Amino acid sequence: MSEDYDRPLALAHTHATQYLREIENSPVYPRPDAIAALEAFDEPLPLHGSADQETLDLLHGKGSAATVASMGSRYFGFVVGGALPVTVGANWIATAWDQTPSSFISSPTCVKLEEIAGRWLRELLALPEHTGVGMTTGATMANFTALAAARHALLARAGWNVEEQGLYGAPEIKVIVSDEVHVTVEKALSMLGFGKKRVTRVPTDDNGAMRFDGVPGLDDMTLICTQAGNVNSGAIDPIGAIARKAAGAGAWVHVDGAFGLWGRLLARREADFQDVELADSVVVDAHKWLNTPYDCGIVMTRHAEALQGAMGTVAPYLKEEKKGEPKDMGPEFSRRARGVEVWAALRSLGHAGLKSMIGRCCDHAQVFADGLRAQGFEILNDVVLNQVVATIGTPEQIAEIRRLVEVSGECWFGSTFWKGWDAVRISVSSWRTTEEDVERSLAAIAEARRQVMGD
Ligand SMILES: Cc1ncc(COP(=O)(O)O)c(C=O)c1O
Numbered sequence: 001m002s003e004d005y006d007r008p009l010a011l012a013h014t015h016a017t018q019y020l021r022e023i024e025n026s027p028v029y030p031r032p033d034a035i036a037a038l039e040a041f042d043e044p045l046p047l048h049g050s051a052d053q054e055t056l057d058l059l060h061g062k063g064s065a066a067t068v069a070s071m072g073s074r075y076f077g078f079v080v081g082g083a084l085p086v087t088v089g090a091n092w093i094a095t096a097w098d099q100t101p102s103s104f105i106s107s108p109t110c111v112k113l114e115e116i117a118g119r120w121l122r123e124l125l126a127l128p129e130h131t132g133v134g135m136t137t138g139a140t141m142a143n144f145t146a147l148a149a150a151r152h153a154l155l156a157r158a159g160w161n162v163e164e165q166g167l168y169g170a171p172e173i174k175v176i177v178s179d180e181v182h183v184t185v186e187k188a189l190s191m192l193g194f195g196k197k198r199v200t201r202v203p204t205d206d207n208g209a210m211r212f213d214g215v216p217g218l219d220d221m222t223l224i225c226t227q228a229g230n231v232n233s234g235a236i237d238p239i240g241a242i243a244r245k246a247a248g249a250g251a252w253v254h255v256d257g258a259f260g261l262w263g264r265l266l267a268r269r270e271a272d273f274q275d276v277e278l279a280d281s282v283v284v285d286a287h288k289w290l291n292t293p294y295d296c297g298i299v300m301t302r303h304a305e306a307l308q309g310a311m312g313t314v315a316p317y318l319k320e321e322k323k324g325e326p327k328d329m330g331p332e333f334s335r336r337a338r339g340v341e342v343w344a345a346l347r348s349l350g351h352a353g354l355k356s357m358i359g360r361c362c363d364h365a366q367v368f369a370d371g372l373r374a375q376g377f378e379i380l381n382d383v384v385l386n387q388v389v390a391t392i393g394t395p396e397q398i399a400e401i402r403r404l405v406e407v408s409g410e411c412w413f414g415s416t417f418w419k420g421w422d423a424v425r426i427s428v429s430s431w432r433t434t435e436e437d438v439e440r441s442l443a444a445i446a447e448a449r450r451q452v453m454g455d
Contacts, residue, residue, distance in 0.1 A: 005096075008052045015060035023072040026065075027409025034065035073432035074411035074441055079231065079259045079387075082430040083293040083341075090344035091293050100334040103318070103325035107337065114326055114339030120346045121298060124354070125264055125284070127277050132304025134311070134329030135296060135338040139258035139285045142297035144188035145311065145330050146281035149299075150223045150252040151192055153280075153306035157220060157250075163310065167193045175199045176224040178210035178237065185225050185256050206419070207382045209235040215242060220250030228273070228282075229260015232418050232425055234365075234385035236260055240275030247278055255282040258297075259429065262289040263385050265355040266362065272384070289358060289386070291431045292341040299330065361386040361428040364438050368426050371442040375449055380418050388426040393453060395422035401448045410444035411437075 040062040070080045083091075099107035101114055118133030136142045151173065155162045158171040175194050177185065179201045186196045202214040208230040218224065224246060226237040239255055246253045255261065255276065261284040264273040276282065280303060286296035301307050304324065312328040327333050349357065365386045369379045377390040391398050402415050402424050416425040428438075 008056060009096075011053060011056050015056065015064070019060065019064045019067075020071060023069050026069055026072070028069045028072060028074050028412040029406045029409065030066040030068065031409070037062050038066050068412065070430075071432075073430060073434060073437045075430065076411060076413040076426045076428060076441070078414060079229075079288050079427045079429050081288050081291040082432050083287075084291045084345050084348065084431055086344045086348040087292045087341040090341050094337050094340040097337070099337050101337045101339065102327040102333055102335075103321040105320050110337035110340060111326060113343045114337070117339040117342040117346060118300075121284075121300065121342070124346070124351060125261065125276075125282070125300070127282070127300055128302050130304065131300050131302055132307045132324070132329055134299045134307060135326065135335075135342075136299060136330050136332070137295045138287060138297040139182075139256065139283050140184040140187060140297070141331060142258075142283040142285075142299040143182075143185050143254075143256055144191055145299045145307070146254050146283055146301060147185075147188050147192055147194075147223070147225070148310040148331075149281060149301050149303060149307040150254060151194075152310040153303055154221055154223060154252055156306075156309065171221065174219070174222045176202060176216065176218075176222060178202045178204050178225075178227065180204045180208040180210070180227065180230055180235070181225060182227065182231055182256055182258070184258075185227075189225075204235075207235040207384070208233045210237040210242070212238045212241050215245065218246050218249040218251035222246075222249070222251035223254065224251055225254045225256065226279070227260070228255055228257035228276070229263065229385060230387070231258075232387065232389050232416055233381035234260060234263075234383070234387035235381070236263065236269070236272040236384065239273070239279060243275055243278035252281070253279040255279045257282055257284045259285060259288040259427075260385055262354075262358050263362075265351075265358050268359075268362075269384070286338070286342050286345065289361070289429050290342065290345050290354070291357070291429075292338075292345050296338040296342060298342070304329075357431050358386075361430070361433065364428040364433055364435070365426070367435065367438050368428070368442065371438070372445065375442075375446055376453075377449075378421075380421055380423055386428045389416065389418045389423050390426070391421045391423040392449065397452050398422050398424060400452045401445065404448035404451060405441075405444050408444050408448065411441035 071082045099110045101107045101110035104111045122131050160170050177199050190196045202210050226239045228236045243253045263269045281301040284298050286292040287294045308328045365388050369383045369388045372390045377392045380389040413426045
């Protein structure tokens with residue numbers, strides 16, 4: 001009965017909105033007692049069911065307190081954005097629809113919205129009009145999908161159909177990465193049979209960007225994986241120069257722009273992103289800096305036919321479907337309708353709103369860097385985007401400062417090892433972070449530093 005949904009959804013609304021209202025007054029990292037209370041979930045598999053209300057009350061009652069407050073404004077861990085209010089609302093409606101956008105026939109609304117989201121993304125990122133767009137769980141799978149398209153295209157040139165014949169006996173593809181390649185690109189390469197070790201590694205500069213003078217000769221059997229946004233420093237590889245060099249040679253240029261590609265919107269970074277549209281494939285996450293809910297990665301390629309060649313599926317029972325349906329643009333057949341939230345985010349922010357959100361996060365990162373430097377930290381990266389890598393004292397002292405900040409509940413960031421230093425890593429990726437949040441977080445760091453360094 002339709003009323004069956006009324007009470008659970010009303011209760012979910014009450015719990016969820018209470019959670020989001022209280023998040024700014026909750027510790028950013030959950031307290032140990034809240035984590036210990038998760039034991040409440042350790043029940044035996046029930047033989048008989050229970051009331052929906054009881055399940056939702058348990059979920060909120062014990063689950064909410066042990067979440068990490070990445071929806072709040074002082075979470076600076078990994079590269080995790082919040083989710084814009086409109087995207088949470090759109091997500092709820094899309095969940096009520098429970099559609100899979102495999103093809104137009106299975107969900108006209110969701111496929112339409114994904115098409116529009118794809119068109120707007122092409123326009124925002126100034127990519128060619130015929131760019132094919134696919135939606136995946138995240139950048140890991142978007143990288144996988146793009147590299148599968150590259151594998152298809154390069155081997156097809158050599159007369160080899162990799163989807164049918166596999167890789168045994170196939171002509172060799174030379175794969176180039178930088179020594180700062182993200183682990184998930186390596187994972188994608190390994191899943192595709194390229195091997196993590198069978199790659200040429202180009203050295204990087206002090207900020208972690210691929211050195212153009214280290215790029216070896218390219219040819220039409222070369223796949224070069226570049227990066228826009230180093231996960232530590234935010235560094236952007238010289239993509240335009242590499243793409244121009246590759247264009248003459250016929251090599252495939254891929255850009256892992258999981259978060260950094262959004263930087264293309266900023267006038268201050270124009271030079272870094274010049275000619276990115278010449279790249280053969282690019283990847284960006286919506287769940288990072290576009291601030292949509294998890295999960296949503298996006299793959300885009302100038303070679304839509306190569307993407308379909310790698311990902312396309314045909315079967316007699318799919319005969320009503322058109323070429324290039326969403327299921328042919330990514331690895332999954334059934335999946336949630338991610339484009340709904342991308343559409344909602346882009347529609348609510350508009351081009352200008354998105355640009356200002358990205359710019360604001362970068363400004364906050366600069367304030368973090370300046371504030372930390374004033375406290376005696378050494379800033380180990382050029383703050384080109386939203387990332388700050390900082391260190392002070394011994395490895396034990398920096399680790400203790402990070403831990404004390406976590407215990408204070410004021411904000412949260414992770415640790416890293418960068419260019420020989422144990423360091424902390426701050427990423428400003430949420431629409432919600434304000435100047436006051438940065439000042440409050442700097443004060444928490446100053447207090448932790450005082451306790452550890454004693455001055
Ligand atoms: C540069 C880069 N590539 C890929 C990824 C993987 O993204 P996801 O977690 O969405 O799969 C990340 C995640 O931080 C990243 O920073």
